[in-house]
Amino acid sequence: VRIAKEVKEAGANMLRGGAYKPRTSPYAFQGLGTEGVLDLVKARDLTGLPIVSELMSVDKLDEFVKNVDIIQIGARNMQNFDLLKAVGRTKKPVMLKRGLCNTIEEWIMAAEYIMAEGNPNVIFCERGIRTFETYTRNTLDLAVIPIIKERTHLPIIIDPSHAAGDYKLIESLSLAAIAAGADGLIIEVHDEPENAWSDGAQSLKPSKFNDLVAKGKAIAHVIGRSLG
Template sequence: MVAMIQEVTTKQVPYKLASRLHHPSPSVVSVRDRKIGDGSVTVMAGPCSVESRDQIIEIAQALKQAGAHLLRGGAFKPRSSPYSFQGLGETGLKFMAEAREATGLPIVSEVMDIENLPMACEYVDMIQIGARNMQNYPLLRAVGKTKKPVLLKRGLSATIEEWLMSAEYILSEGNPNVVLCERGIRTFETVTRNTLDLNAIPVIKHLSHLPIIIDPSHGTGVARYVSAMSMAAIAAGADGLILEAHQSPETALSDGQQSITPDEFEQLMQRIDVLSRAVNMKEGVTIG
């Protein structure tokens, strides 16, 4: 650990609060009773978009039974086309809150603008900052004032330093509860939606104390690849995963092509459990 910190400090880093220099030990972020970064593997799962009350409660119950720790779901959706489904807004957040009441799963959902932040904070347990808003500095500052746990996604074409600088905006406003999320970056490849940069895991672990989770759903954009990249992320040392799951991907209003079914999610959780125990046998890391 000392050698790691010394190597980090050989150059001046602009993200002082996010760096190992400021905080040598790994940070642990609590989302209700769930701790992210404590050595266990945290799995967040749920649909890309909240579509109805019955849909979100049904999928939440299935994911809870299969071992999920947090429920994800989009109520505000930043879509490339203005004609695509934009989410249910506050109604979607109310449905997620009902799903939390039914399952006990803390909820994480994206906030897109400052105007909706106070309202969203009444419902969510963890605020997600999406890739398109990674450098929305007024929003980052506002989120930094909330003290709510934050899931900060990497921008589509952002460098790791730019990503950490965005985390610095949140930290500098007094909110230490930041979890980084690698969701793939844009490259010349077209077979997958993005290129999932698993290099980010050891690099972030070296440079920063913040936990890092991986989003293989957006990272690949193809459901059949999600399991393999999830396993690779855990093997590389990720603190957790965020996965898109839907009971009927073929009818999903958004991102059905990258969503796994509850049965596939359950199988993946079993594989992750075996892998995490094997890779981290000495440390005793589990997905529990």
């Protein structure tokens, strides 16, 4: 709730948090589950920020439809076709992340699975793809922005935090994404990143996030776009 209030004051217009977390290691923090969802609901009640969280399995769909404003389908589930069909049968907006090793065409077809079930409310989210490069966590593919806009009618947002894996790179990647025409950004924020249970290395402190939002809005104004 504290961080939600801080990011809202800085200009954020949604709050994303992973209550259920797909982790490479089974021993890593797996999220708080339903408790985490209810924490997000509390933050929404106190700030008015819509909440976004990742759905990992169909059996949790009712919980998400009831509590979450935007359902995130994560990179590892981009081609979980049963899950895509299930969220397609709802009217909840769906944020569809690109898979770690998937092509743009495969990503677009994953969105089609959702829309074919009757849900047109799909948002693409680029979070970097796996390449041979090891300096960054993933390689951020900003070329997807004009391609998605040419090939589809859907909005696209960029997640530089998961792409870079390093807080020092977030500002540069964010500003580049805005200049390239992104419709929004997901930025990890934590007031004590060194003590974060997950992804602390890629999290900005609230003051740095505030600075980034100001710079991002300035660029968006120059190119005549609004920034979410």
